[in-house]
Amino acid sequence: MDTQHDTSLGHALTGIPGPLPPSGVIHLAVPHTGRFTVVGNHLAQHAELSLTAIGLAVHIQSLPTGAPVGVKRLAGRFPEGEIRIAAALRELEAHGYLHRVRLRLPNGRVVTRTVSCNRPDAIRAATPGRPAAVRAAACPAAVRRPAPDAIRAAACPVPVRQPAPVAPKPPLGAEATETREEPAMTAPAPAPPPASAPSAPEPARVPEHPPAPVLLPAPTAPRPPLAPLPQPHELTPDLHRTATALLADLRRRAPQLVLSEADVDRLAPGVAAWIERDAHPDTIRHALTTDLPQPLNHPARLLRHRLTALLPPPLPSTQDLTPPRRAPAASPFQTCDGCERAFRSHRPGHCRDCRDRNGEAA
Structure with missing residues (x-):
């Protein structure tokens, strides 16, 4: 009573054609109708890749274009740590399933583009060395060039056959009148060109080999001159x-x-x-x-x-730190015309006492 049996699985096993194996895995394949990714057996059954690398490659191939696949983002998505994920990415890069290309953007920034390849053997057979398709996928849209014919041939190795034109069916009842085949009309042969007029030579086709984009500046680029060392006014x-x-x-x-x-x-x-x-x-x-770099080579x-x-400016003097004071404007001394006493005024005349005594206006 306590053992539960999955009856739906039993019914599904009975529907599998052919005899069941005595041991091992049994495939119960249901066709996908949406949200699926095609993965080759060369990746799923790779003899040298680890299980973490195979699962990580399948996850990356299922992501849409532009999805972030950094180590920290993948470590936050899966229970594996950053060390295992970084090691798996290096495995995929060593076997050609992943390519990391460094390039310089038009604004001067240097970024790392990650390119996922589902068939690295086809890319290697198309272009020896560094795949041109990797460069084309890593370059921005502004500088992207068409891939060579070899890459396009590797992407579609089997030519697509065009279906032959089907003649329209005759209407019902017309079979007896249209059973005979009419002889094909042959077009007259074109007249040969005159011998005196030589034909123009056909221009030679230039093979399409786009140059590789320059990702980083040359290591021999001129460096800006160093600033001169500060010098004292007098080195005693x-x-x-x-x-x-x-x-x-x-x-x-x-x-x-x-x-x-x-x-x-x-x-x-x-x-x-x-x-x-x-x-x-x-x-x-x-x-x-303070804050020396590690290691310090020079x-x-x-x-x-x-x-x-970090040269500091000269210390200001005390006079530079004290704001200037404006002296109040004092009236000059004048001599009173009445009592000859000195008093301050802008105009000559009488002092205050003499003005009060004589009744003069202030």
């Missing part, structure tokens, strides 16, 4: 000695900053320019030893860049 012996001592002491703070004597002498004017601008030695050490180049790019 004391200032030079302080700058060289500070540079030689940097390896105590950061073991990566080991400089030669030539590098110390070359960078000393830059440190002297900082000291001349009233930069404290601790401030210079902090600017030169310490002298890094210090030269930081001494040039």
